Amino acid sequence: MTFIPATYESSREKFRALLNTISDRWPGSRLLSHFIEAGSDLTIDVISANPTNEKQKLLILTTGLHGIEGYVGSGILQLFIQEYLPRLDPGNTGLLLVHPINPYGMKYRTRINKNGIDLNRNFEEDFRALKLLNSHYESLKNLINPGHPLRNPLYEKIAFTWNVLKALPKGARHIRETALMGQYRVDNGIYFGGFEPQEETKFIQGILSSAIKQYNHTVLLDIHTGYGPRWQMTLVNPPSEKMTANETAIRFKVPLVVGVNPDEFYTIHGDMIEYFHKMVLSEYPEKKIYAGSFEFGTYGDSLLEGIHSLRTTVFENTLRWHGGSDTARDWMKREYNELFLPSDPEWWQKAQADARCAFEGILSAEKYF
Ligand SMILES: [Zn+2]
Structure with missing residues (x-):
């Protein structure tokens, strides 16, 4: 065991x-x-x-x-x-x-x-050159680095969904790439790779x-x-x-x-x-x-689950740099744990089975x- x-x-x-x-x-x-x-x-x-x-x-x-x-x-x-x-x-x-x-x-x-x-x-070795990378990152600021204290969960959920809808015309793939590939300029932003x-x-x-x-x-x-x-x-x-x-x-x-x-x-x-x-x-x-x-x-890989996972990442980072209400903090603690450490015992059973298959x-x- x-x-x-x-x-x-x-x-x-x-x-x-x-x-x-x-x-x-x-x-x-x-x-x-x-x-x-x-x-x-x-x-x-x-x-x-x-x-x-x-x-x-x-x-x-x-x-x-x-x-x-x-x-x-x-x-x-x-x-x-x-x-x-x-x-x-x-x-x-x-x-x-x-x-x-x-x-x-x-x-x-x-x-x-x-x-x-x-x-x-x-x-990486050459961090200077990396600064130029991911040039669209700042254009998604409202969505991925909102930069204000986190308010109550319902309000933040609606605001986040609204920001996703505003960004969607650029394409889901563009948002995913820009948000996740890493960036080397914004030191309080998500996926910061360092100087x-x-x-x-x-x-x-x-x-x-x-x-x-x-x-x-x-x-x-x-x-x-x-x-x-x-x-x-x-x-x-x-x-x-x-x-x-x-x-x-x-x-x-x-x-x-x-x-x-x-x-x-x-x-x-x-x-x-x-x-x-x-x-x-x-x-x-x-x-x-x-x-x-x-x-x-953990959450899953559908478009909606991808958005949920991005929201958790963004809000966890927002709380670190800008603070927020106690309710928001409790909410994010639960969500963030589920994103990286699911509480369902069945999930852990399956994870172990998959690990065995891969090691073997x-x-x-x-x-x-
Ligand atoms: Zn990882």
Whole structure:
């Protein structure tokens, strides 16, 4: 049985306790707790385990890049340890497990880090050039960054719907792209990618790069929630993946795969999975890598559910920067939790079943079992 933990601290305790289990078969495994800032107890915890014989294969599992998504990530990680770890070969397979990349966001139940930055838009180098990106972002200001305190829920629902209707002539796809692709100018706006690499980003870049270069073959899986259909996990390929979504689905025997491109997903910049996938292709072309994200859908993927999800994202951000009434705050707390951490036990059952299917398919096809 695996559970979604109740707090960041209890989740971290459970994660740290895995070191014992892992050390049974990977002697010399290590736990590293990286403090993200002085005077704070927030840590990125990493368990690394070297193979006993030869460094051939590396499995990296990362969670909580989007803070709050780390609760489901933590449950999935525990599931992996219980059900799949026993099938890996400690002779030739190394492990790198990360919990969570964004501890601030996990503790305070938000997607962003302390500086208001979406870390999955932050894995970039040239931030100056990125400023020019997404030039339509400000034109949707009334809809996506309204900039006033949040009033009562009924009023805000009507106002939001009105703003959607006013923006719709530009096309639903245009709104989706503009809102979600990330932006590098408005530091209190949604999907802000930052003006510079964040501490969390630099730490993860260092630790993953140095592990990846020691092995011939890497599988990197990053766990997320909130995107895609509610009752089916989506496996998301990075833009530089050469397999098409269809080829990936057949190879891994999973029902739903999308590639990050405007037709299937949405264009994003600063994406972590793409950063490491591209790094291997360009710096170590002789090495093999599969890198992908598990996206456990929550609200659903219809147009109306997409609008609902955008509204939750916008209002949560509005409350952070501009405040609002207590009723609005309670309302958003419930909605935001449901968007990234659904309360329905059946949802969690299905999420676990989908995770099993993906672990089984990917790790068999990549010959990790
Ligand atoms: Zn995410």
